[in-house]
Amino acid sequence: MRVLGIDLAWVDSTATAPANETGVIAVDPDGSIVDAGWTVGVDETVSWMLAHAADDTLAMIDAPLVVTNQSGQRLCEKQVGQRYGRWKVSANSTNLSSKRLGGVALRRRLEELGWQYCPGHGGPPTIGRSVSECYPYTALVGAHEFGYDDERPVYKRKPKKMRTAPFRVRRAGVADDLIKRLDALADADPPLLLRSHPATESLVADPSPIEDHRYKHREDLIDAAICAWTGLLWLRHGNDRCQILGETGTGALATIVAPARPSQLRPMA
16 A cells, blocks of 8 residues: 655645645555655645556645544644653643644545545555544654654754753754655665655755755655654554554545554553
8 A cells, every 4th residue: 555644734725825835745555655855735745646646545644634523622733642651751731722724624635535534543554545544743753763762853842941052953953853764664674765765865965954944855755754654553463553543433534644653652531
């Protein structure tokens, strides 16, 4: 089954403002990357997905796909903090008042085109085209392959007490270290072959930039790669290596497929 890793911009394009970039990666079961790059907006992302999907495809998307709560935080987001908080991982709150619902729009478009939303409680899909939600930070601290045993890498948000200029330098160094760990997944089970496509090979070959815009461009592709490997891991090991955060029951459930260590699997209210 082919896997699409998508680091979706949470706000879609409007008539007056384009969306931020979305990082996209298509990976075959052996870890070979068949396409990688960036899209802008839900329409362009859907077009890319249709162009690179196989008959059997799992799309793993870093964005809220199902949002039904009027206020507050989704249960899956609450459980991220409960189960991964020790590693300094938490999730943003999403509800029907949020303006950042590009993932919901993407899911609905895909369902109109015959894709199935997979909440994941029954394990990964085996046939057809499916879409599930993931969160890269849970993979980084939940999969032992990355080696982040104590806390998440600081390659995104600036710590409150750190000045901007030194943070940019530190961020670039942390990102380069993360890329080395992603590159080492070539020998993992399942593998991810970053060097098999020019766009992802450049992550390995080129140092991370300091300037914000160029760094964000690179970060989106890094997160897309993590999303893709999360999908490969789930397909390979199922719920032995991943847990399903969020609602249970029937219907469209708001869930996150999250790689997990044994200590992160404890039940939570």
